Amino acid sequence: MGRQVLGQVRAAQANFYRVATPEYGELLCTSRARLKKTGQWVLVGDQVQVEELDPASQRGAISEILPRRSELDHPPIANVDQLLLMLSLAEPSLDMHHLSRFLVKAESTGLPFVLALNKADLCDSSQIDFWQEKLQTWGYQPVIISTTTGQNIPALQSHLAHKITVITGSSGVGKSSLINALITGVDLATGAVVQRTGRGRHTTRHIELLTLNSGGMIADTPGFNQPNLDINPTELDRCFPEIYRQNITCEFADCTHQNEPGCGVKRNWERYEHYVQWWQELQELTDLKQAQGRCDVGMKYKQDQIGNRHSEPKLARHKYRTLSRRRQHQELDLLTADDD
Ligand SMILES: Nc1nc2c(ncn2[C@@H]2O[C@H](COP(=O)(O)OP(=O)(O)OP(=O)(O)O)[C@@H](O)[C@H]2O)c(=O)[nH]1
Ligand SMILES: [Zn+2]
Structure with missing residues (x-):
């Protein structure tokens, strides 16, 4: 059976996963057919056991998924610690009803979240005080930031350190700008380069956890950008x-x-x-x-069960399909395009 090692899934594309391991760095892995046959789908963020390890080629096969602390559906990421709910004070302007609805949506996931209000550079202090005081009475303490001037970015970084965060919030509030400010070498706004992979962001569907300069990780794929409620x-x-x-x-x-x-x-x-x-x-x-006659639970926070070594996806995903050898190689090539 060879060597086994524990790792964390950092990126997923098609049937291949990049798994970060303390001993061997990043490994390119497939998932054992047995997992899929028993309805277990590897997610980005999963802690996994890797076997068939070949350190020379940095390849392996995921044989086991460790219990998950949480599981998001959109984007599908395991072990998310928190959300970063980001809205802007201006352009687009903040609306009380909209803000309240986003807060309820964030609360409905069951995950803790940090609220950041961006574009402080476009507001005067009386507007900022107005929102801070209002939010205080609602039970929240927003971090007032500007990705343009860098205002309070270090304060926000301290909220994100050592955690896995998914960023959410409406369109145009500065989510991509913030990720660019938090991570050297990433340019999400232009989609030019994604950390490590060297691939264009929108060339093909993938999800990746990016490592923050200050430690911790953030998903490159945003979560909800509409505050639609899907709870009882x-x-x-x-x-x-x-x-x-x-x-x-x-x-x-x-x-x-x-x-x-x-x-x-x-x-x-x-x-x-x-x-x-x-x-x-x-x-x-x-x-x-x-x-x-149907029940759609949408995004849910899933607690792990003590003693249960295997996680199950909440919703049935695509049926397992066998890839042709040619297709497998194409997908492998895409993932290894920057490995020379
Ligand atoms: N004045 C000002 N403009 C900002 C700030 N942050 C971002 N912007 C601008 O706001 C616009 C939208 O920023 P993005 O980072 O693309 O916003 P986003 O939330 O990723 O948008 P979507 O991709 O549509 O979800 C861009 O023109 C940014 O330059 C800020 O702090 N101040
Ligand atoms: Zn009552």
Whole structure:
């Protein structure tokens, strides 16, 4: 069977994975057919066991996936520690409803998140104070940044150090600019060079964890950029700090904090109207789904199970397909284009 080694999957493309190992550097790996046959799909971010190790050619085969701490669907990445929710104070301007909705979306993943508000260079201090004070009452402390001037980039870096982060937020807020500022040698805005691989970013579909200058990793593929909610209405109260930080004393366990007798949730907070509005929206969606007889859970945070050595993907992925030898070599060539 040869040598075995533990590693972390840093990039995935088609059926090949780049696995970082402490002993042998980065290995180019396939995944054992047995894993796929038992419904286990390797994700970027996975901790894996590699066998059939050949240090000379830096090749190997993934034989086992270690239990996952978390699993995101979009992008499909395992062991994500946190999200970085990024919006901008200007261009595009910040809207209270939109911001609130993004916060609820981020909360709904169950992952911790950092909120960064970019383009501070385009605002005066009274505008910044306005948003900081408002967010404080909602239960959040944003990091006010500018990727153009570098304002608070070191403060943000300290939030990202030693963690795996996925960046999310609407289009045009500066997500790519931030990644470029955080990592030397990356130019996401032009898509010219991706760290290590040397491939154009949009030439072919791939996901990669990029190593931050300050330590930690960030995915080169953003997460959600639309705050569409895909949770049950019963889960919505877990998405508002104004509710979950209260000592909830509702009479009924399934209290929706609206018209029930004996509800113990205080309602004198600014976003209560958002809560009611989105609860109704989610209830309508649930009714519709039930009518259609389907259940779509979307992005979910998955806890690992103690003692369970194998993770299972939440949703069925593409059926295992056998690649022709020619196709395999083409894909291998793409991945090794910069290896000389
Ligand atoms: N004034 C100012 N402009 C910025 C700042 N950060 C980014 N920009 C500009 O905002 C525009 C959008 O930046 P991107 O980094 O492409 O934004 P993005 O979030 O990656 O956008 P998508 O790829 O559409 O999701 C670009 O023209 C940037 O130069 C900033 O801090 N201040
Ligand atoms: Zn209640």
